Amino acid sequence: MRAVLFAALLSAPPALAAGLPALDCRLDRLCTPDAGCETATEGFGLMPDGDGLRVFIDAGEIRLAPVSPPEAAVRSFVVSGPASVTVLLSLYPGGAFAMTTQEDIDGPHVETALGRCTPETP
Numbered sequence: 001m002r003a004v005l006f007a008a009l010l011s012a013p014p015a016l017a018a019g020l021p022a023l024d025c026r027l028d029r030l031c032t033p034d035a036g037c038e039t040a041t042e043g044f045g046l047m048p049d050g051d052g053l054r055v056f057i058d059a060g061e062i063r064l065a066p067v068s069p070p071e072a073a074v075r076s077f078v079v080s081g082p083a084s085v086t087v088l089l090s091l092y093p094g095g096a097f098a099m100t101t102q103e104d105i106d107g108p109h110v111e112t113a114l115g116r117c118t119p120e121t122p
Contacts, residue, residue: 020048020075025097025117032111040113045120053077053089064089091117 027040045056053064064077064087073093080086085103092098099113 020046020053020091022047022120023091023117024120025115027113027115029114030111031114032109037114040115042113046117055079055089 023046024043025046026043029037030040031037047054047056049063051066054061055064062079064079066075067078067088068074068076068090074090076088076090078086078088083103085101087099087101089099090097095116095118097113097115097117099115101111101113103109
């Protein structure tokens, strides 16, 4: 999944990340339509960046653009790149997240990661 996120590039629309703290996110489950769900232990960091978010994975980072309206309780962000990869990240009240990756790997391929984000501690 990390390589998929690195492959995507994006542009940014309206203000939405304002008010979010830096977050440490951990996957609990990774699900695919063919294989069902399995336990996952990967993690990533999120940092507010203007109207979007920076995602820190391994030694790299990408920028996610907001897609939900500012009044929405669930804050959603997207990144899409020229390699036909799109990632949608939704942050839910209480710290849960869902991240769906859609790509073309010998045909349509979808993965959904579920987990929790907590504020980073200094």
